[in-house]
Amino acid sequence: MPKSDSDYDLGRNFIEGKPTVLEICLKTLRHRLPFAFPYCFAFFAVFAIAAEGDSPAWQRVDESAELRELAEHENQSMHFKLLNSKVLDKNSLWAPFLDELASFSADRYQALKPLILEQDIASIQASVASGAMSYAELSTFYIYRIREIETDNTRFINAVISLNPDAIDQARRLDRQREQGREVAVDSMFGIPVLLKDNIGFEGLPTTAGSLALAENHAGNAFITDRLMANGAIILGKANLSEWAYFFCTGCPSGYSAMGGQTLNPYGRKLFGTGGSSSGSGAAMAANLATVAVGSETSGSILSPASANSSVGLKPTTGSLSRTGVVPISATLDTTGPITRSVADAVALFNAMAGYDADDTAMPLISDDSSLVYRDISPQGKRLGIIESFEDEPFYQSAIALLTGDGANAVSVSLASERNPRFSELLGGEMVRDLAYYLENFAAVGVAISNIEELQAFNAENPDLRAPYGQGLIDMMVELELELGAAELEALRVELQSSAQKQLQQIFADGGLDVLLS
Template sequence: MAINPNVINEARSKDSLHNTFSEVKELQFSLFGIPILLKDNINASGMPTTAGAIALQDNNIEDAFIVTKLKARGALVLGKANLSEWAYFFCGDCPSGYSAIGGQTLNPYGRKIFDTGGSCSGSAVAVSANFCVAAVGSETSGSILSPSSQNSVVGLKPKIGLVSRSGIIPISSTLDTAGPIAKNVTDASILLGAIYGYDVQDSKSFKSNNSTWVTNNYSEIGGLPLKGKAFGVFRTLLEDSLYVQAVTVLKKLGAKIIEIDPEDYQLPEFLRLLNLDMKKDLPEYFSKYGDPTLGFKSIEDVVAFNLKDSIKTMPYGQRLFEGVIADSGTEEDLIKIKRQLKDNGTLYFDLVGKRHNLDSFLSINNYHAGFAAVAEIPAITVPMGYAETGEPKGLTFICSSEKWLIDYAYLYEQASQKRNAPKKYN
């Protein structure tokens, strides 16, 4: 979508600075000189933040909170990656990976054959095709997990509140989070260590008392052995041969595998949660973090702008935005919906988890992303192989701790070695 116009000079400056370090170990596990792409809903100076929308093509603004943290750790912000427009909460009937500005992102394992997943489509594709070392994406429900799985890379959705959302174009202040996408678990963990932290401007941000491991203990990744750890395996997924193979790998590492049938909880009015959150959250972004010269104050303003040239700005329509406007729910409705969803998501995992004393759940791709989202717990997906057609799939771990997830995912990754780079992208 965009290249940082200063990135070559910044890289040369870091090359010069690197020569002043007396010991290379001082740079271990930092992001010094590492090129990182940002999903184009994350504010970064020197480049517009568009969410893929023509309405925001001149949205020039200062760095988001997490971008300042990346730069403080020595990262090179290489540029912006394409995304499903407005983080896939806009058209409703368009292909994932499409935006009016960026066009259609393609999957390097099967161009115009396999779906890219969304909404971090460009972030995952860019990492997979070696256009960057790693990327920062964002997720409301599956937006990191889905494209990471579809493009055979690692995607980590943190616990909501661990990573700041300030300066990121929102869908839902209840569910949104930023997170890392990388080719392996170690890189994803290092990137998480660079971007996590308390932000007073973020209503859900919290001061973590147990995240010193994120910055200090990369050498201890995988230090939590799997012997005796109990993993909940969804019985309905055992028809997938790749999933069965992945479960077998974990068994050989000493894990206890427990087949489960989850409780029958649903996610009622999930769409309305997104509607009612975005109706208030997008105007807040415009007023606090957007370019004031744009003149947008509400979602109605964006819809009206798009109607001026619908072929150019919204060839697939803007059904979801229209749904936001049409939703007349009150603040009391929003509170009730949030409470119900949080309870249902928590019970979905907790009842079965406590019954079997589970340490983690095992899923595929983004199959259970919605429940993890409303329960506000982290998840990580790791390549688990390729279908007979060549389409990538990911094994997804879900539990209450990023530390545990990273350990479990790392040990599985090292034992299985399932990722193959896409051909002609090395």
């Protein structure tokens, strides 16, 4: 029998591989031939064990051929040293759900695909409201899909580091609330499965930032996690990321972490990078591994993976969403934000996370009612800043054509091409300070490190496992800590922030711009 795309029925294959033994044993029982009873009993015992474990299993395989192929890629950022994590047994992801997955048939999975794949929150809520599916089935569908993809050595993408063992039970509780008459808005996050980037705290799973140093960091909920859960969202699990939000190594690929391995792009596992550092969040959206995902950004870490994975990424102004309980890089620039498949879903997810957090010093005094409004605004007559250095990019040209076709006026502008060399100093100096604060105030008791120096030493003990691409930025931060005091760091922040604001304000003023297209 030919296998379908999702057919991993090991029990059926077992039967098909041994038809004569099965036939003999059935005849033995039918004709009551006592001499064969022990042999047939043994056969059925083996079959029962096989049937009980009737599920696809992940097995570690030799990656050398794929790595040699990738070494020939024209893009050096695709020259990976490894694909799968050396420490993660993927079978542990879905182990808590074996009973639910065993009763969730391949036929039901196929039947739910049109209701879930590429659908937005409003469509999914409509399907639940109509009785076409339940929230429990929605979460089970995603877990089934994650297992299906990650056990296939031609399709795995390493987008997920961990799954919440209580996700399906939580979804069932929400189903009961709905059955008892709870009203659910069409754009509500109630019952909607969310993947969190694994630097965002959730008390049901470790918060690792992709690092083995935080493998046992069973920290509490981040502020935005509490907000999501208060709005009924299901925390499905944690998404892979570029380790330490890509402020860790130099010349290393986006999407790699020691905990999760190398995140791969669903649109071309060996062709395209994932962007980063919210790599798993972006790839999970492209692969339909959850309804929505949450990322974080210091400089490009939401927008880059959203772009690379053809998703919608919203990088809010720092202070719009809380960072409390998120493993930090920079208090000046860090923010959390949505990665979704539609603008409407980005709005819904943002609003479910929004709220005033008195512990986040970047937050203005806003009310809990602050929210985004999804509106259809015409670009007619708007002055659109076009960056000269991007004008030859095909996707950029397409965006310009769409907007000018709807009436926008294109205005060519130029930006300084050189990145301020002291920008990395600012990020490094703030990460030294802010990570130490996080580890003291939010990390679980007993984690392996308490500061940057201890992280450097931890990785140096086993670099092949913990830092296969080196830890160049960690080394830089250790040196920087000796050179840059608190007063110097604050002066550097003020200088760089003021310079950037003046440059941007000047560009808008000179061109009379309404929007800058980046």
